[in-house]
Amino acid sequence: MRIKLVDDRQRHCGEVECDLDAIMTQAEQLGGDIFARSISIMEEHIGFAISESSKVYVHKFLRQFMAMGESKAQLIIQIKNTEKKTRDKPVLVDITTxxxxxxxxxxxxxxxxxxxxxxxxxxxxxxxxxxxxxxxxxxxxxxxxxxxxxxxxxxxxxxxxxxxxxxxxxxxxxxxxxxxxxxxxxxxxxxxxxxxxxxxxxxxxxxxxxxxxxxxxxxxxxxxxxxxxxxxxxxxxxxxxxxxxxxxxxxxxxxxxxxxxxxxxxxxxxxxxxxxxxxxxxxxxxxxxxxxxxxxxxxxxxxxxTRPNLEQRLHVFQKHFAELNLRPEQYMELAELSGEIEGRSYGFTYSDLITRIIPQAVFSAFPDSRLTFEIIKNVVLQLKPTPQFKEG
Ligand SMILES: Nc1ncnc2c1ncn2[C@@H]1O[C@H](COP(=O)(O)OP(=O)(O)O)[C@@H](O)[C@H]1O
Ligand SMILES: [Mg+2]
Known part of the structure; x- marks a missing residue:
């Protein structure tokens, strides 16, 4: 929408195009008080500080705009033209673009x-x-x-x-x-x-x-x-x-x-x-x-x-299967089997462990049986690690 700018004596000093939707969306994403933030984004956009009395008015206008999704009234903003914002050229951050x-x-x-x-x-x-x-x-x-x-x-x-x-x-x-x-x-x-x-x-x-x-x-x-x-x-x-x-x-x-x-x-x-x-x-x-x-x-x-080493894989298994109370050598076996074993020069990635092996192990037991070491081990043996990223 077009916004009219006036100075402290209500003299017309220009018009500027403002996308209120974009401003409020951006304000929302930045967090805090959406109206106060919208007003400061607006100031950045028009390149001038807004007078205090006008801020109260803009605040009300934005509230209405947010409730109705539009506004028939024209927005006239009084600027403090002595306080030009530092920016030479106003840039509007239109979050949609x-x-x-x-x-x-x-x-x-x-x-x-x-x-x-x-x-x-x-x-x-x-x-x-x-x-x-x-x-x-x-x-x-x-x-x-x-x-x-x-x-x-x-x-x-x-x-x-x-x-x-x-x-x-x-x-x-x-x-x-x-x-x-x-x-x-x-x-x-x-x-x-x-x-x-x-x-x-x-x-x-x-x-x-x-x-x-x-x-x-x-x-x-x-x-x-x-x-x-x-x-x-x-x-x-x-x-x-x-x-x-x-x-x-x-x-x-x-x-x-x-x-x-x-x-x-x-x-x-x-x-x-x-x-x-x-x-x-x-x-x-x-x-x-x-x-x-x-x-x-x-x-x-x-x-x-890097991909997790033996100790880090062990940590992942110990952490995610803590309540199963497996024996120490069982956690270690899982860590070893998910590493570099015969036939491949690389182990599982963190992502493989956390987004594939662990959920799949749970699904293998769910809904009818207990989650056991054997089940987890089978999943580790069946799945393959993501191949290494090849340069070029
Ligand atoms: N160090 C880690 N500890 C726990 N989970 C991890 C770790 N690294 C990766 N993940 C898991 O793997 C998923 C994929 O990781 P991501 O950050 O997308 O990898 P990249 O960007 O390096 O390809 C993450 O969402 C997270 O769940
Ligand atoms: Mg990534």
Missing amino acids: TSFEEVVTFPNKQYQERFERLVGLDALKKQVQKEAAVLLAPELLQKWSKQHHGVELSALRAFRDRYPFMIFEGDVGTGKTEFAETFGASIADAINKKVTLARMSMKSRGNGVVGEMSKLITKAFQDARAISDSSKAPVILLLDEADSLAQSREESQMHHEDRAGVNALIQGIDHVRDASYPILVVFCTNRSQAIDPAIKRRAAVIHTF
Whole structure:
């Protein structure tokens, strides 16, 4: 709808197109008071602060709009034109056309629980929590330095030039997506700030059409910035399954289209440091070996996710079948049988164990019999691990 803008003396100063539905949908996804948030998104969009008296009116207008789904009245907003918002060009985040499959605001209990359920990743959890905390709340590092040394250590300068960028690489089903989607919940807790996650899956996106991939990436960065501006809070921008993009630009067979995407990604990473609120970019890929060196060089963290080893598989079985009270050597046998056994050089992935073996074992017993070691063992022997991701 068209909104009329007037100044403090009710003089007409322009009109602007606003999609109220899109604004309210976005406000809803960002959480908090939907009306207050809609008003601040609106301010971002029109590029001016709204006067206090007008805010009350807009609040009422939005309530009505939400109840009726439309409004016949014209919306006239009084702006404080002395307080031009910093943005040069207003950008409206129309959530219906954003690049993201998922936008979540942390703290979020459900995501926190999912994060805690990830096993065998304790060292990574600690490292990423620290990294993300200093990237998303740099003042914490200064505080630490002052507290323990009385001054700001010169060593902190080494952090200034780092890119807020992490790479999670590794085989399929090893927990990259699950980790990347949920760690923000623990960060929000640690830095005591709201954090928004925006996830874009790049699999089967932008196929073929020239310029499509790079446009998508550029837009994802723009949208992430718009979200951080309007929520005034840090954003985690997750680019998931960007496998073709990870390939080195030097690879001769690399399609021109992918190369444009790599360049768009590099530009995006270079520019997020200028954002008013921190944006942490996380890049997940199955293609471990061929990540473009220019992309790799920028990463503050590169973590390789692997399939669970013997001990980690043991942990999974002990945890999920705890009440069965199997004998220790039985848990161990399950862990061994689900690993690298004769005829194959790789074991089951976390995803295989948790989304296939365990449910299937339960279904083998359900509804008529008890769940036993024999049943679980049979399932492990019958199923095959997901083949390893082949490079190229
Ligand atoms: N470390 C882990 N602990 C527990 N479950 C896991 C772990 N890693 C993966 N999973 C399970 O496997 C599923 C698939 O993992 P996902 O993150 O999609 O793998 P990837 O993105 O690496 O291919 C997840 O939904 C989760 O249930
Ligand atoms: Mg994944």
